[in-house]
Amino acid sequence: xxxxxxxxxxxxxxxxxxxxxxxxxxxxxxxxxxxxxxxxxxxxxxxxxxxxxxxxxxxxxxxxxxxxxxxxxxxxxxxxxxxxxxxxxxxxxxxxxxxxxxxxxxxxxxxxxxxxxxxxxxxxxxxxxxxxxxxxxxxxxxxxxxxxxxxxxxxxxxxxxxxxxxxxxxxxxxxxxxxxxxxxxxxxxxxxxxxxxxxxxxxxxxxxxxxxxxxxxxxxxxxxxxxxxxxxxxxxxxxxxxxxxxxxxxxxxxxxxxxxxxxxxxxxxxxxxxxxxxxxxxxxxxxxxxxxxxxxxxxxxxxxxxxxxxxxxxxxxxxxxxxxxxxxxxxxxxxxxxxxxxxxxxxxxxxxxxxxxxxxxxxxxxxxxxxxxxxxxxxxxxxxxxxxxxxxxxxxxxxxxxxxxxxxxxxxxxxxxxxxxxxxxxxxxxxxxxxxxxxxxxxxxxxxxxxxxxxxxxxxxxxxxxxxxxxxxxxxxxxxxxxxxxxxxxxxxxxxxxxxxxxxxxxxxxxxxxxxxxxxxxxxxxxxxxxxxxxxxxxxxxxxxxxxxxxxxxxxxxxxxxxxxxxxxxxxxxxxxxxxxxxxxxxxxxxxxxxxxxxxxxxxxxxxxxxxxxxxxxxxxxxxxxxxxxxxxxxxxxxxxxxxxxxxxxxxxxxxxxxxxxxxxxxxxxxxxxxxxxxxxxxxxxxxxxxxxxxxxxxxxxxxxxxxxxxxxxxxxxxxxxxxxxxxxxxxxxxxxxxxxxxx
Numbered sequence: 001x002x003x004x005x006x007x008x009x010x011x012x013x014x015x016x017x018x019x020x021x022x023x024x025x026x027x028x029x030x031x032x033x034x035x036x037x038x039x040x041x042x043x044x045x046x047x048x049x050x051x052x053x054x055x056x057x058x059x060x061x062x063x064x065x066x067x068x069x070x071x072x073x074x075x076x077x078x079x080x081x082x083x084x085x086x087x088x089x090x091x092x093x094x095x096x097x098x099x100x101x102x103x104x105x106x107x108x109x110x111x112x113x114x115x116x117x118x119x120x121x122x123x124x125x126x127x128x129x130x131x132x133x134x135x136x137x138x139x140x141x142x143x144x145x146x147x148x149x150x151x152x153x154x155x156x157x158x159x160x161x162x163x164x165x166x167x168x169x170x171x172x173x174x175x176x177x178x179x180x181x182x183x184x185x186x187x188x189x190x191x192x193x194x195x196x197x198x199x200x201x202x203x204x205x206x207x208x209x210x211x212x213x214x215x216x217x218x219x220x221x222x223x224x225x226x227x228x229x230x231x232x233x234x235x236x237x238x239x240x241x242x243x244x245x246x247x248x249x250x251x252x253x254x255x256x257x258x259x260x261x262x263x264x265x266x267x268x269x270x271x272x273x274x275x276x277x278x279x280x281x282x283x284x285x286x287x288x289x290x291x292x293x294x295x296x297x298x299x300x301x302x303x304x305x306x307x308x309x310x311x312x313x314x315x316x317x318x319x320x321x322x323x324x325x326x327x328x329x330x331x332x333x334x335x336x337x338x339x340x341x342x343x344x345x346x347x348x349x350x351x352x353x354x355x356x357x358x359x360x361x362x363x364x365x366x367x368x369x370x371x372x373x374x375x376x377x378x379x380x381x382x383x384x385x386x387x388x389x390x391x392x393x394x395x396x397x398x399x400x401x402x403x404x405x406x407x408x409x410x411x412x413x414x415x416x417x418x419x420x421x422x423x424x425x426x427x428x429x430x431x432x433x434x435x436x437x438x439x440x441x442x443x444x445x446x447x448x449x450x451x452x453x454x455x456x457x458x459x460x461x462x463x464x465x466x467x468x469x470x471x472x473x474x475x476x477x478x479x480x481x482x483x484x485x486x487x488x489x490x491x492x493x494x495x496x497x498x499x500x501x502x503x504x505x506x507x508x509x510x511x512x513x514x515x516x517x518x519x520x521x522x523x524x525x526x527x528x529x530x531x532x533x534x535x536x537x538x539x540x541x542x543x544x545x546x547x548x549x550x551x552x553x554x555x556x557x558x559x560x561x562x563x564x565x566x567x568x569x570x571x572x573x574x575x576x577x578x579x580x581x582x583x584x585x586x587x588x589x590x591x592x593x594x595x596x597x598x599x600x601x602x603x604x605x606x607x608x609x610x611x612x613x614x615x616x617x618x619x620x621x622x623x624x625x626x627x628x629x630x631x632x633x634x635x636x637x638x639x640x641x642x643x644x645x646x647x648x649x650x651x652x653x654x655x656x657x658x659x660x661x662x663x664x665x666x667x668x669x670x671x672x673x674x675x676x677x678x679x680x681x682x683x684x685x686x687x688x689x690x691x692x693x694x695x696x697x698x699x700x701x702x703x704x705x706x707x708x709x710x711x712x713x714x715x716x717x718x719x720x721x722x723x724x725x726x727x728x729x730x731x732x733x734x735x736x737x738x739x740x741x742x743x744x
Contacts, residue, residue: 025065029055033062037069225331227348232334235386239346239370242384242405245277247374250295250409250421257295265451268293268425289429290443293404296450297421300461304379304410304418308342308371311381314349319494320460322501323617323651324452326354326362334368343373348386353401354505355447356618356651357693358524358544359435362505363401363428363448366391377412400429408453420457422450437546437691441656455616459587463490463613466586484637486584492640493586493594493611500622500647503542503697513713521545523720525713527700540646543716544695547724548655549731553690556652557619559730561591561612568730569723576600578608582635589614596631597623607631609645622649651693694723 025033032055036043043051048062055062227235249256249268256273257266270291300307310316314328329350337345347369352362367383374380385402404425411419426448434442441447467490469483481489506526513525525543549556559565567575582596597608609631610623624647634640696719700712 025057029057033065033069037066041066041070041073225348227332227334235334235348235368236346238384238386239368239382242368243370243372243380243382245405246382246407246423247380247409248276249405249423249425250380260294264296264298264454265446265449266295267445268295288431289427291425291427292445292448293423293425294445294449294451295421295423296454297419298454298458299413299417299419300458301417301465302461303416304377304412305342307410307418307420308379308381312342312345312347312369312371318502319498321453321456322498323356323620324353324448324456325351326502326505327352331366337371341373342371343379345369345371352505353448354501355438355442356501356504356620356653357438357546357691358504359522359546360438360442360447361399363399363426365401365403367403374409379410380407381410382407400431402427420454422453422457424448424450424453437548437655439656441653441691444656446654446656452617459592459613459615459617462588463494463586463592467491481582481584481635482637485635488634488637488640489582489584489594489596490586492634492643492645493609495641496609496624496645496647497611497613497620497622499645500620500649500695500697503540503647504544504651504693504695506542521547521724523717525716527707530699538699539701541698541700541712541716542695543698543720544693545720545724546691546693547728549690549692549727551690551731552688553619553652553654554614556690556692556731557591557612557614557621560621560650560652561610563595563597565730566597569726570599571719571723574599581607582631586611587613591619618651618653620649620651622647624648646697646699648696651695653691655689655691657688692727694720694727696720 033051036047036051040047043062043066045059048059048066051057051062052059057065256269256276258269259265260267268291270293273293302310310320314330317328318325327350331348331350333345333347335344335346337343349367349369350364351367352364354360354362366386366388368386370382370384372380372382383403383406385404404427406423406425408423409421411421413419438447446452467487506528514522523543523545525541527539527541530538530540560569563578563580566578570578576599578597578599580595581598584594586592586594591612591614593612595610595612597610599606599608607626607628608623609626610621612621613619624645626643626645630640630643633643696716698712698716700709
């Protein structure tokens with residue numbers, strides 16, 4: 001019967017018809033495809049269509065050929081890597097065998113007997129290695145501690161020196177040559193003669209260290225944090241993807257980036273970005289989410305290797321950006337990089353970014369910081385947010401900020417400088433309204449934008465270069481310190497500025513107390529414990545307020561740093577003129593300098609250490625009263641790290657009026673958009689105004705358990721109120737009402 005055979009034959013015919021038909025490309029087709037693959041392994045649809053027409057192949061065939069070729073190349077690379085690793089492994093194994101054989105034939109040079117067992121030998125070597133590591137760690141910690149204590153840790157006596165414990169009485173004990181009258185008594189005498197009595201210790205206290213996290217560590221990180229290998233692998237993948245995106249962002253110009261009206265500023269075209277880097281969750285659909293993305297570049301006076309070392313050190317990172325980074329801490333080092341190089345370093349960090357005003361909440365975030373050397377003399381440092389679900393940063397925050405791939409590309413230049421291209425890309429969800437004074441400044445994107453980072457970096461590097469120079473200060477008729485004395489004075493002033501910037505926004509657990517009902521402007525105060533090892537323990541009251549002045553920032557900066565106008569606002573001078581007894585230039589701008597001022601009072605004089613600095617991101621005038629013996633210590637080139645400082649001062653920034661009209665947040669303005677039209681109209685209303693933040697720090701008690709009393713709040717409120725009224729009177733009595741009208 002043919003039933004089976006016929007059936008089998010039919011089945012065989014069907015299978016032969018369904019067999020895959022393979023097409024073998026000609027040598028010419030392969031040659032053209034190979035040459036195209038070398039130039040672009042991932043051709044776009046336009047290129048595939050062009051190849052299809054030229055070679056007579058379908059676009060589907062072109063697509064599959066490139067996919068197969070990429071897979072083949074990947075397999076070849078993997079095989080080559082495996083062969084290299086196998087050869088290296090064999091080499092190490094052979095060396096290990098040779099070493100073991102040599103160890104068996106060792107003879108003790110002392111007794112001539114056989115050596116100890118192999119296991120004992122390797123255990124001993126391991127202990128020696130661990131001991132060396134521990135010694136290095138001890139030396140590193142000791143050097144950091146000695147920086148703030150003023151002497152090596154190993155030489156510290158078990159009991160504090162007498163001059164340390166007497167700081168709360170008088171700073172004149174330094175050197176033994178000062179007056180017996182304490183600075184607190186001086187302040188009391190001046191205030192009693194000029195107005196309300198300050199029943200507080202204005203002139204003593206402690207300096208907050210370079211990172212305020214050492215004083216009030218964040219509760220989640222009091223114990224070491226260790227992640228599993230799976231978590232570390234995920235972090236490495238996120239960091240690698242972020243680095244790839246960052247490199248494309250920093251190397252691509254139009255159509256991703258559009259030049260802003262502000263010089264040196266570029267803004268991201270969000271529409272083109274979303275097409276190039278599609279994201280699964282479109283957060284822009286949330287009306288409360290705002291994207292801030294900008295790019296800027298500049299030349300700094302430091303080479304790339306030095307900059308990279310500073311970026312991976314959280315303490316030195318704050319020293320570079322004290323006005324932007326209020327706190328920075330390395331939670332865990334995921335990867336320490338290649339041997340002898342920072343390339344490949346991956347760190348999990350905690351950061352708080354700030355605007356220097358108590359009216360603007362800090363932006364808290366966990367970030368992965370990844371360092372990679374692109375080529376010789378070229379480095380990339382990328383930051384990207386990483387969530388730690390066990391630690392909720394936003395439970396009581398008014399901001400929810402996430403860093404999308406951001407960072408900087410650092411390229412060496414022939415003169416020892418570096419070109420730095422900075423990309424700042426942040427996604428911000430606002431949980432509450434922004435204070436009206438800072439609305440334009442923040443919405444312009446300038447408050448946390450790339451231009452501000454570059455300006456702060458250039459200023460810090462310029463200052464560092466001048467600190468390392470051997471030239472002495474300019475002689476302006478006063479004391480001219482030596483090169484060592486200049487360096488010591490600059491270190492003291494740097495510590496003063498960092499202390500000042502870190503006091504603007506309190507750390508976790510310290511909240512602002514608002515005194516809004518007592519004035520037409522809002523005064524905020526907070527009390528925190530000072531535990532700097534070089535200072536006596538005590539409670540420090542920080543108070544601040546922000547006002548608007550209808551004057552450009554450069555004019556306001558000149559007003560505060562000019563000694564001739566100082567009596568118009570400074571309560572310490574008691575409306576008497578001040579004399580500059582020493583001057584140190586620390587920047588190309590004439591306003592970047594350190595001064596020692598003598599303020600004359602009816603009964604006696606006192607010294608004021610002041611640093612003024614300005615750049616494209618804003619201006620600072622920071623000052624602190626000190627005694628002559630303390631200044632002599634620094635002038636003579638001695639270590640100034642234990643000189644007590646408790647600075648006050650002013651922060652001057654633009655009000656953001658012109659920045660918001662530059663359409664930084666709307667690169668493709670719609671002429672029918674009412675908000676755009678209003679901004680353009682505002683642009684014609686005249687010059688920009690200034691936002692001035694006034695900060696005072698006062699030590700209220702030497703007892704660590706002291707509380708914030710109504711008397712203390714009333715006193716500091718009177719101090720700030722009098723200062724504000726004097727400033728406004730100097731600027732023709734501009735009122736807060738004008739600020740409300742202009743900034744709303």
